[in-house]
Amino acid sequence: MNTTIMLFLVQDGITNGAIYALLGLALVLVFAVTRVILIPQGEFVTYGALTYASLSSGHVPGTARLAVAMGVVAFCLDLYAGRRSLHRRLVGRAVAVNIILPSIVLALTSWTAGHPSGIAINIALSLMIVAVIGLFLYRIAFQPIAQASVLVLLIASVGCHLAMQGFGLVFFGAEGQRAPPLSTASFTVGPLRFTGQSIAVYVITAALMIGLWLFFGTTLTGKALRATAVNRLGARLVGIRTSLAGQIAFLMAAMIGAISGILIVPITTLYYDTGFLIGLKGFVAGIIGGLVSYPLTAIAALFVGLVESFSSFSASNFKEVIVFTLIIPVLVLRSLAAPAVEEDKD
């Protein structure tokens, strides 16, 4: 292996690692706030990418209709949950969030599909569609069992992953898709060629991380999410609604997933089930970060990306094996280092 190849591999690893970092951060966020291990994170990636691809080729993606259907279910759940104290404000909020919001998104999507539209509009719509799906996913699948144990939540999470993957096959078919890149520009530095897309990956990842850091460090909503993660009962006692915190966390995770998807779909062909494997690599990073540490997760994600690119060069048949084997020593070390943690029952 010469220096040029090594530089290529490093570049490739960092690009992938940046994506895994985003997914890892989303996983840590969701786990901290809701105790859900978000297996469907990968589906948010696929949905984001393939929705964007469909929009780019002028189709109305099925995900927009899925959002409306989920909204109707969420609306019924909201009415049922509040059935004993139905007042106008509650119904009004339920209609606005569950019915009107996804309907507007669907209307916009249908209108856009009939008109040639720019990349920016397609991206914005894809993000909106997936964000709404993320919000409703929490409302439908996790909010009713929010007090359950981590294991029950994990099982529900696996169920969501399987269901969403199935829907993905229905909406997008079994063929792989690609989408137009954000930018076709490129330049070379020494032996390395930087494409506009890979620069976009770095810039957007860095911007998102700074944005998240500011959000959690300075805004009241961000602090309320952290408070929910640190002490659920304490948060409820100051009037922070756990359900709202969960919805925000899922909405953010869905957006982050969709952004990752949109960033990679111009680089690699994505299939309806590709997201799962990508999400799992974010999960490996999250596990190395102990599902609590954001900086450790981000660094671990870059490491995962590098390991993957080097192993795909020197032992390509084993690249997944090598990446996932990383988990084992980490888990062993963590279980030796950390005292036994009892699952909190609140």
Added chain:
Amino acid sequence: MNPDGNALLEVADVHVAYGKVEAVRAVSLHVAENEIVTIVGANGAGKTTLLNAIMGILPLKGRTLFAGEDMARLDIEDRVAAGLSLVPEHRELFATMNVEDNLKLGGFRMTKAANAASFERVYSLFPRLKERRKQFAGTLSGGEQQMLAMGRALMGAPKLLMLDEPSLGLAPIIVADIFRIIGELRASGVSVLLVEQNAQAALQIADRAYVMELGEFILNGPAGEIAANQRVAASYLGFQHEGESPV
């Protein structure tokens, strides 16, 4: 059972059970506006269970009214919004966040202007918190954590503050401080429902008292009378009148 007719909190015939075990049986109590009421009793009498149930953390059977409104259908968060606040036994602070952020989150539902005023009020009640405002809550001493828990609750401008064992595990000098502040709270228009094992201190500060034993109220009345009651004196205040056997 509400002679004044203007009870802020009214609890009637409340039962709380853990599975089949009833921890609180047929308990009724009321707290009027601007009143300090205490519930005293031994460890395990069901005092904490009762407070948690009133707050909505545990399900209960019976009637609970707050400011005249039925609370049966209200979540914890709704009760907080209505003006009911609990400082729980374990304080439940945000340990990895600093004092200022803990307080800020205490005023989560309030407007910015209201929070500015509340910050001043809390810092004047607890000057120690102002000194430590950039310190993580988890690194504070026990007394400071109790102050922070009370301060965080006060940031939400409650009408009734429920305190669960505020003196637990604290040095006597800090306990005196905390009880002095509870007295000051009443002056600023906050009613207090105080659960204490330290019956002596609690009875000194309270207007009325309930004595709880094995999940039931066995006595209630003006705090002075309760303090003078021989049975209470023997069981909870740690002394006996000579020549008289406790009833």
